[in-house]
Amino acid sequence: MNSAVTTFIDTHFRHFNARALRDAAQGYTRHLDGGGKMFVALGGAMSTAEIGVSLADMIRQGKVHGISCTGANLEEDIFNLVAHDSYKVLPEYRTLRPEDDQDLFANALSRVTDTCIPTRLIAERVERPFMDAWLEADKNGERLFPYEFMFRVLGNGSLKDHYQIPPTHSWVIAAMEKQVPIFVPGWEDSTLGNLYAAACIRGQVAHMDTVRSGMETMAALADWYTKTSAQHAIGFFQIGGGIAGDFPICVVPMLREDLKRSDIPRWGYFCQIGDSTTSYGSYSGAPPNEKISWGKLDVGTPSYMIESDATIVAPLIFAYVLGW
Numbered sequence: 001m002n003s004a005v006t007t008f009i010d011t012h013f014r015h016f017n018a019r020a021l022r023d024a025a026q027g028y029t030r031h032l033d034g035g036g037k038m039f040v041a042l043g044g045a046m047s048t049a050e051i052g053v054s055l056a057d058m059i060r061q062g063k064v065h066g067i068s069c070t071g072a073n074l075e076e077d078i079f080n081l082v083a084h085d086s087y088k089v090l091p092e093y094r095t096l097r098p099e100d101d102q103d104l105f106a107n108a109l110s111r112v113t114d115t116c117i118p119t120r121l122i123a124e125r126v127e128r129p130f131m132d133a134w135l136e137a138d139k140n141g142e143r144l145f146p147y148e149f150m151f152r153v154l155g156n157g158s159l160k161d162h163y164q165i166p167p168t169h170s171w172v173i174a175a176m177e178k179q180v181p182i183f184v185p186g187w188e189d190s191t192l193g194n195l196y197a198a199a200c201i202r203g204q205v206a207h208m209d210t211v212r213s214g215m216e217t218m219a220a221l222a223d224w225y226t227k228t229s230a231q232h233a234i235g236f237f238q239i240g241g242g243i244a245g246d247f248p249i250c251v252v253p254m255l256r257e258d259l260k261r262s263d264i265p266r267w268g269y270f271c272q273i274g275d276s277t278t279s280y281g282s283y284s285g286a287p288p289n290e291k292i293s294w295g296k297l298d299v300g301t302p303s304y305m306i307e308s309d310a311t312i313v314a315p316l317i318f319a320y321v322l323g324w
Contacts, residue, residue, distance in 0.1 A: 005319040024271040024304035025320035031269040036233040042069035043240025045112045047076035049311045054318040056174035068183045068248040071190025077172045082162040088116040129158040138210045145212045147182035183221045185247035235269030239310045253295040271304040273313045
């Protein structure tokens with residue numbers, strides 16, 4: 001490739017974290033060129049960081065084949081889609097006083113570092129469409145995963161009049177178009193998850209399992225991994241730490257050790273971007289070779305650890321892989 005971004009990275013990113021970034025990007029490309037598939041684990045606040053601008057293209061161009069993300073990342077891509085113009089950016093966030101954050105709360109502006117999400121406006125635009133989808137499914141005896149409800153609401157056009165960014169910048173819309181599965185562990189730890197729990201407690205939704213559970217999510221991931229790995233090596237590209245990464249990477253030792261399926265291959269590529277310093281007991285800062293002892297990676301698995309800010313690193317790697 002001789003595109004501007006790839007040429008710049010190949011020329012200038014020679015040592016330390018810069019080299020790790022370059023090597024991981026080159027490894028990602030080699031993995032795909034060799035017929036591999038890539039699974040992306042999306043932690044942190046990457047949707048609020050508008051990772052969709054690059055991740056959506058990765059999905060549409062066949063560079064991402066499965067996704068695990070927090071409930072917050074799933075919904076915040078859509079929140080940004082329908083309320084982008086009302087987000088408030090605070091470049092001076094490092095000097096805010098507790099009283100300043102209290103004022104933000106009073107004005108229904110929930111802060112994520114330097115970016116405030118307009119929660120009241122978002123509630124006005126998204127609560128009714130999702131409640132309608134849950135209630136209809138509950139009435140009809142349907143049971144869907146969180147991302148399937150997301151696809152249903154996006155697909156029925158109930159949010160379309162509120163779009164404030166190009167739909168091409170939404171990674172969830174891209175996943176819907178390409179039918180890329182999105183595995184969401186711990187979905188209840190999200191705004192919409194809280195709304196759904198409240199609806200169940202009030203008795204509006206009669207069957208709490210209308211939205212399918214985390215255990216079912218793991219079973220669905222195991223089925224996806226088994227079928228996909230029978231034809232392709234699967235790489236694991238992890239942004240941040242936490243449940244978005246911890247949950248899916250365990251599917252391999254679960255299949256091999258608990259289900260005794262010795263023919264299941266381990267992950268064929270691994271990269272993690274995180275700003276946690278490697279430390280005792282800090283999973284987010286654990287080096288890739290630690291995962292060998294858990295049966296997740298092989299000794300020969302191409303592995304990369306980039307200790308830097310994912311909001312900078314991930315778009316650069318995606319741009320490299322896309323040939324921008």
